Each structure stands twice: as structure tokens, then as C-alpha cells.
């Protein structure tokens with residue numbers, strides 16, 4: 219039996235969704251975030267990184283969403299939810315599978331960290347820190363994020379999905395950066411992004427995964 223160690227309100231929601239799309243049986247171990255939003259120490263007993271998701275099956279303990287998605291599809295997918303390997307859509311699939319965590323998430327995370335710096339500083343330096351963080355955001359994160367948002371929107375304009383004409387696990391991987399961007403930052407007037415989010419949120423497997431995973435603030 220597959221076990222997923224799942225942190226509430228987190229990117230591990232995608233793994234539950236993938237398993238629901240494939241109709242596979244699995245067990246969910248749910249963890250609550252601490253007051254500072256970090257994962258509880260019990261997750262460190264499961265994997266040295268102490269982050270979520272972590273998959274366990276038959277003695278295997280695997281962290282990192284992209285690796286978990288690849289493992290599940292390779293072991294249990296029977297060719298579903300991925301384009302043929304080596305085809306143009308298969309290469310796009312690989313690109314977005316890695317891009318989601320490797321390139322899309324870092325500037326989103328940086329923006330979140332910058333926004334939290336002033337509130338964690340002594341009260342008398344908060345105004346100056348707020349101004350400094352806003353300047354860094356304007357110069358560094360904002361233009362980068364705008365480029366990423368444009369990339370998502372123009373990719374979706376082609377077929378509605380990230381890796382060709384069919385829904386694939388690349389769409390599942392991309393869901394979290396897009397949900398985080400749309401709910402925390404706003405994606406402007408790019409219509410293909412909210413359209414994509416509305417379509418994935420309406421999928422029965424997505425709804426079932428939310429029921430299994432518990433609180434999820436991004437849908």
C-alpha cells in the first residue's frame with residue numbers, strides 16, 4: 219500500500235490528486251503546520267529533509283514531488299497521464315515536470331519570504347524594511363514572476379494543457395505554482411490561467427483529493 223505523508227495546505231496535495239486520477243488505493247498521513255508555518259518535527263522522522271510530500275511503499279521512502287510523480291507513473295501508471303516518451307509532447311512534459319519546482323516555485327517563495335521580513339523585525343525598523351523589501355520586489359521578483367506568468371498563459375493558449383492536447387501529470391505539477399500565484403499575488407489579465415484553474419478544480423479526482431487531504435487554502 220502506498221502511504222503519502224501530507225502536510226496541510228501544501229504542494230503535496232498534488233500527489234493525492236495524481237493518485238485519485240489514477241484510481242489507486244493509498245493511505246494519507248496528515249500533518250499540521252506549526253505556528254510559524256513550518257512542518258512539524260515528526261516529518262523529520264520520516265525523511266531527513268522534514269518536508270512534504272514523502273511517499274512510502276514497500277521499504278522505499280521518497281521525497282520531492284517530481285520524483286514521486288515519476289515513480290507513481292512508472293510503477294502504477296500503465297502509460298496513463300503522460301505523453302509518449304521522446305515525442306515532442308513527451309519533452310514538453312519533462313520540461314514542465316521539472317520547471318514547476320525548479321524554476322516556477324523559487325521566485326514565488328522568494329516573494330513570500332520578502333513579504334514576511336518586516337513583520338518579523340523589531341517594530342521601529344519595520345517601515346524602512348518594508349520600503350527596502352518593496353524595492354527588492356520591484357527590481358527582482360516582480361519582473362521575473364511577470365515573465366513566468368506570461369509563459370504559463372501563452373503555453374496554455376496553445377491547447378489548454380501544458381504538454382500537448384491531453385491532460386497529463388505535468389498539469390498536476392504546474393497546478394501548485396499557479397494556485398499559489400493566483401491566490402497570493404494575482405496573475406493580472408491573463409485569462410488562460412484562471413480558465414485552467416477552473417477546469418482542474420472541477421475535476422472529480424481533484425475534489426476527492428481535497429477531501430482526503432484536508433485544509434487546502436489555494437483552491
Ligand SMILES: N[C@@H](CCC(=O)N[C@@H](CS)C(=O)NCC(=O)O)C(=O)O
Pocket residue numbers: 225227228229230255256257268269270271281282283284319
Ligand atoms: N521541492 C520540494 C519542496 C518540498 C517542500 O518544501 N514542501 C513544503 C510544503 S509546501 C514543506 O514541507 N514546507 C514545510 C517546511 O519547510 O518546514 C517538493 O516539491 O517536494
